[in-house]
Each structure stands twice: as C-alpha cells, then as structure tokens.
Amino acid sequence: MQELSVRHLLGIKDITAEDIQLIFETADNFKDVLNRPIKKVPSLRDITIANVFFENSTRTRLSFELAEKRLSADVINFSSSSSSVKKGETLLDTVNNILAMKVDMIVMRHSSPGAPHFLSRHIDANIVNAGDGTHEHPTQALLDSFSIREKLGDVAGKKVVIIGDILHSRVALSNIFALQKLGAEVMVCGPVTLLPKYIRELGVKVEFDVRKALAWCDVANVLRIQLERQQMKYFPSLREYTLYYGIDKKMLESLDKEIVLMHPGPINRGVELSSDAADSHHSIILNQVENGVAIRMAVLYLLASKK
Amino acid sequence: MQKRLIVNHQLLEIMVMRLCHQLIENHGDFSDSVIIGLQPRGRQVAQRIQSTLKTILGTTVPTGYLDTTFHRDDFRRRETPLAANATHIDFLIEGKKVILVDDVLYTGRSVRAAMDAMISFGRPANVELLVLIDRLYSRHLPIEPTYVGRRVNSLQSQRVLVEWQGSDTQEDNIWLVTKNEE
Numbered sequence: 001m002q003e004l005s006v007r008h009l010l011g012i013k014d015i016t017a018e019d020i021q022l023i024f025e026t027a028d029n030f031k032d033v034l035n036r037p038i039k040k041v042p043s044l045r046d047i048t049i050a051n052v053f054f055e056n057s058t059r060t061r062l063s064f065e066l067a068e069k070r071l072s073a074d075v076i077n078f079s080s081s082s083s084s085v086k087k088g089e090t091l092l093d094t095v096n097n098i099l100a101m102k103v104d105m106i107v108m109r110h111s112s113p114g115a116p117h118f119l120s121r122h123i124d125a126n127i128v129n130a131g132d133g134t135h136e137h138p139t140q141a142l143l144d145s146f147s148i149r150e151k152l153g154d155v156a157g158k159k160v161v162i163i164g165d166i167l168h169s170r171v172a173l174s175n176i177f178a179l180q181k182l183g184a185e186v187m188v189c190g191p192v193t194l195l196p197k198y199i200r201e202l203g204v205k206v207e208f209d210v211r212k213a214l215a216w217c218d219v220a221n222v223l224r225i226q227l228e229r230q231q232m233k234y235f236p237s238l239r240e241y242t243l244y245y246g247i248d249k250k251m252l253e254s255l256d257k258e259i260v261l262m263h264p265g266p267i268n269r270g271v272e273l274s275s276d277a278a279d280s281h282h283s284i285i286l287n288q289v290e291n292g293v294a295i296r297m298a299v300l301y302l303l304a305s306k307k
Numbered sequence: 308m309q310k311r312l313i314v315n316h317q318l319l320e321i322m323v324m325r326l327c328h329q330l331i332e333n334h335g336d337f338s339d340s341v342i343i344g345l346q347p348r349g350r351q352v353a354q355r356i357q358s359t360l361k362t363i364l365g366t367t368v369p370t371g372y373l374d375t376t377f378h379r380d381d382f383r384r385r386e387t388p389l390a391a392n393a394t395h396i397d398f399l400i401e402g403k404k405v406i407l408v409d410d411v412l413y414t415g416r417s418v419r420a421a422m423d424a425m426i427s428f429g430r431p432a433n434v435e436l437l438v439l440i441d442r443l444y445s446r447h448l449p450i451e452p453t454y455v456g457r458r459v460n461s462l463q464s465q466r467v468l469v470e471w472q473g474s475d476t477q478e479d480n481i482w483l484v485t486k487n488e489e
Contacts (some may be wrong), residue, residue: 003388029374029391038427041377071377301377305388 004302008120008127011136012177019179024146025292026298034070034294044073047304049105051099053130054080054091059265059289060130060140064107067296076103091115091124099125104119105304108132126303127281133194134168134229140264141174143295145182147288148219151260156183163189163245164272166194168230171264172224176202189213192247193234194225210245214255222247222264222272238271248274252282260284314457314481316472319439322456327359329454330406338369339432340404343422346374346392349409351471352439356408371396373407375420394424401429410469412438415450426447440467440481459483 002022033041035086049068053061061077061146068075078098089097096107105126108116113135120127131137149155160179166188179186180203187205188195200206207213214220215245225241235241252259261273261282269275314322334340337360344353349383357370376391409422418436425431439456445463459467461483468482 002390026391029377029393032394033377033427036427037429040427042423043377043379043382046383120473302388 004306006305007306008129009118009138009299009305010116010120010127010129012138012141012174012181013136015138015181017183018179020142020145020178023142023295023298023302024149026302027146027294030070030297030301031291031294033297034290040070040072042072043211043301044068044071044304047104047107048074048076048102049107049300050076050078050103051130052078052095052098052106052108053135054108054110054115057130060137063289063292064128064130064139064296067293067300068107070293071300073105073300076101078157078209091119093121097121100282104255105300126306128299128303129244130267131170134173135168135170136174136177137264138174138178139292139299140171140217141178142299143288143292144171144175144221144262144264145178145184147262147284147293148260148293149183150287150291151284154217155179158184158218159187159216160184160219161187161189161207161217161222162221162223163210163213163247165194165225165234166190166199166223167194167234168226169223171221174223180204187213187216191235204213210247211251214247214251214259217259219260219262221264223264224268224272242271246270246272246274247277249276249280252277252280258282262288265289308487309485310468311483312480313459313467313483314439316479319456319481320425322439323355326454326456327356327363330356330360331363333435334404334406336364337366337380339402340368340406341398341400342368342370342406342408343396343400343421343425344370344372345407345409345417346372346376346394348411348469349407352410352437352469353408355477356406356437356473369398371398373421373424375417375424378420378424380416380420396428399429400425400431402432403429403432405431405434406437407434408437410438411440411442411467412436412450412452413442413445413467415446415448418450419448439469442467457481 004019107128107130109130111133113133115132116127116129145155162172176186189207263285322333333410342353344350353370360368372395374392374394376389435453437454438452441455443458466484468484470476470480472479
C-alpha cells in the first residue's frame with residue numbers, strides 16, 4: 001500500500017498530491033467510523049501522543065484530542081500558560097522532557113514560524129504541526145479541501161477564493177499549497193495592506209474587490225482578522241473593513257450561482273461574515289469542524305504507521 | 308513462482324452450492340440472519356453466497372462488507388502498512404445471527420479483528436464463520452470455521468489465491484502458489 005512520503009506533517013508544502021489523496025481516502029473510512037454507534041477503533045492503543053500547545057486554541061486542540069481518543073491513543077496535554085516555559089525553559093528542553101516520558105508523537109502549536117521544523121531536526125518522535133505562527137496550519141488546509149471535495153465532488157478545477165487577512169494567516173498559506181496541489185484555481189482577496197507583497201509568486205490571482213471575487217469563485221473561504229498578530233494599523237477601522245470586505249446574505253443571493261462558504265473559525269460575527277450568511281445554506285462551516293476529526297485521525301494513523 | 312490448481316471453476320460452483328445448503332440447514336429462511344464479507348477478498352465470496360441463496364430460496368439475505376484494518380493487531384509491526392477499504396453495513400446486527408465470510412482462513416488474526424470490528428455494530432445473537440479454504444495447522448488463535456469449502460495442507464511460504472471471474476480472470480479458480488526459492 002501507499003504510505004505517506006513524510007515522517008512528520010510539518011506543512012502542506014512538504015507533502016505530495018498523492019499524500020493528500022491518501023489522507024483523504026483514509027479520512028473517508030474514519031468518517032464512516034465516526035458515524036457508527038461505537039465511534040472508536042483500537043489502532044493506536046499502544047501509542048502515546050502529547051498535545052503541546054504554546055499558543056491558545058479551542059477547536060484544533062479539541063479536534064486533535066478527540067481524534068487521538070477515537071483512535072485509542074493515550075493522550076497528554078500541555079499548555080505553555082501553566083508550564084515551566086514561563087520559568088525560562090527552552091523549546092527543545094521542554095519537548096525532550098516530554099519525550100523522556102516515552103511519548104511517540106507530538107502535536108504542536110507554536111507562535112514562531114518553523115518551530116516544528118526545528119524540532120523535527122532534533123527529536124525522533126513524529127511531529128504534527130497544529131499551526132506555527134503565521135506560517136502553516138496543515139490539518140486545517142486538509143480538512144478544508146476535504147470539505148470542498150465532499151460538497152462538490154472534487155477539488156480539481158474548482159475556483160477557490162480566500163478572503164481577508166492573508167498576511168497573518170497560516171490557514172491561507174496552507175490552503176494555497178493544498179488547493180494548488182489538488183488542481184484548484186486559487187485567488188486571494190483583501191485590503192492591499194493585508195496581502196503579502198509577493199503573494200502572486202505563489203501563482204494565485206489577486207483581487208481587491210470582494211464582489212468580483214465572489215462572482216468568480218465556486219468556494220469562498222473567509223478568514224478572521226487576526227488583531228492579536230497585528231502590531232500596527234492595517235486598515236482604518238473594523239467597521240470600514242466590514243463595509244468593504246464583510247459578506248452578508250444579500251451579497252450571496254445577488255450572485256447568479258450557488259457558492260460554498262467556508263470559515264476556519266473562530267468567526268467574528270458581524271465583521272467578516274454576517275450572522276445570516278454564516279448560518280445560511282451556503283455555509284459548510286460546521287461540516288468543516290466535523291471533518292476535522294476524521295482528517296486528524298487519518299493524519300495520526302498514517303504517521304503512526306511510519307515507525 | 309509455481310501455481311497449482313486446487314479447486315477449478317466447476318468444483319468451486321459445487322462447493323458454493325454445498326455451503327449454501329449447509330447454511331439453509333442452520334438458518335432456515337434467513338429471517339434473522341445476515342452475511343458479512345470481510346474486506347477485501349471476502350467481499351466477493353459473500354456476494355456469491357448471497358446470489359446463490361437467492362437462486363435457491365428466492366430471498367435476498369442482507370449482506371454487508373466489513374473492513375478490519377483499524378482493528379488489526381499488526382499495526383506498526385508490518386513492513387508495509389495496509390490500505391483501508393470501505394465498510395458497508397446498512398442493517399443492524401443487534402440480535403441477528405451473523406455469518407462472517409472470508410476466502411481463506413490462515414492464522415485467524417483477521418477473523419479476530421473482524422469480530423472486534425463487528426461488535427461496533429451491535430451485539431449479535433451468534434456468529435458463525437464461513438471460509439472457502441481452511442489452511443490446516445497454521446492457526447495463531449483458537450478460531451475454527453463453522454462452514455468450510457475445502458481444507459488444505461500448505462507450507463508457510465505458500466499462498467492460497469482465490470480468483471473470481473471478471474475481476475481477476477476468465478473463470479473462477481483457487482490456486483496454491485509457491486514462491487521460488489531465491
């Protein structure tokens with residue numbers, strides 16, 4: 001059979017289209033498991049996984065933890081706010097201490113881009129990147145593409161626009177890589193200050209008018225404005241951003257076609273998405289969350305099989 | 308690689324017919340019975356049993372396919388990981404008489420995994436095992452089939468190959484394959 005070409009899932013950039021297909025096919029089977037009366041399989045029963053979160057997370061962490069438990073792995077959780085990191089321990093020391101307790105896999109979120117890559121050069125355990133700063137968030141991109149595939153049948157040939165704060169978004173970068181590897185056309189849309197200067201070099205279209213972007217696309221993936229990562233003002237006010245880039249139901253209905261609306265969460269209702277748009281039939285936001293568990297099960301299962 | 312034919316297509320047809328009659332002896336009209344084929348190769352056996360029962364009885368016995376990949380005990384112990392297949396069981400097995408179906412019974416480990424996987428779909432009244440080929444003296448676990456097509460003596464280095472018309476070849480055949488010594 002097929003195996004993943006990598007030992008760690010550090011980013012979508014490092015994996016192949018075949019890897020992504022394998023993860024999707026495995027996730028199909030896990031999704032089936034999740035819809036059974038007993039939602040658990042014993043595959044990872046002799047594996048211990050540490051969820052190491054140096055940055056806040058609700059959805060991703062719960063999703064990973066649930067995926068690990070559904071696979072019967074032993075799980076330990078760690079968050080930097082209640083740990084010795086505050087006392088001055090380095091990343092490598094922290095992780096080596098966790099590994100000394102015989103942990104097989106590390107799921108890590110860190111605020112510094114490249115932190116999991118650094119770790120992968122120094123430790124033996126399999127590493128899953130659960131978000132590294134503004135760099136990559138591979139499982140989110142996988143579940144986004146998986147949700148598109150589920151809704152539209154295939155990702156190849158679809159037109160996907162990513163709208164919002166592209167500059168600070170790891171979800172955007174991972175999504176661009178994943179969608180391109182699967183053969184979709186990608187556009188980014190947002191205020192000029194929130195688009196990275198060289199984004200065109202990734203081979204994506206750039207659009208500043210959200211109405212034109214919506215008219216072009218099959219799928220709109222709307223991102224949150226990450227105020228916590230912004231050290232300066234990128235636009236005059238949130239109100240003005242909403243006025244120019246906020247999406248509401250009226251805009252969706254004025255299109256002469258059905259588009260699929262996605263959001264990686266957490267949603268700021270009334271900023272990038274109005275409530276009536278987020279809750280409309282266009283939205284597959286909760287399907288994304290549901291698929292997240294199956295995708296993470298598939299990733300953990302496939303990485304665990306690489307000794 | 309040497310291939311020796313152990314069951315040809317006429318014999319296989321007689322064998323399936325006999326197994327179906329044995330099933331009818333125990334299950335009557337199959338009102339409380341279901342068939343579950345083990346993925347990947349038990350699926351075709353289950354389909355064949357189902358269609359033969361339909362010719363004899365005129366009723367369609369509920370038949371599903373069960374994948375055991377995630378329940379296997381050799382995860383991380385095999386050289387090459389196994390690919391998962393679809394599970395398709397659109398009926399409840401709670402209180403039913405379940406007939407597990409596979410092509411070849413060898414170590415018994417897949418059947419162990421299958422029983423584990425099956426329990427996720429409910430608590431069956433009882434479980435039986437039907438196999439076309441039972442490889443003797445090779446069991447790792449105390450698992451024995453209820454219905455057997457043929458018992459075969461074989462070496463560990465040999466392999467039993469069941470071919471079905473259409474999918475693999477022109478006609479149904481069961482072969483004993485011996486790999487040449489390097």
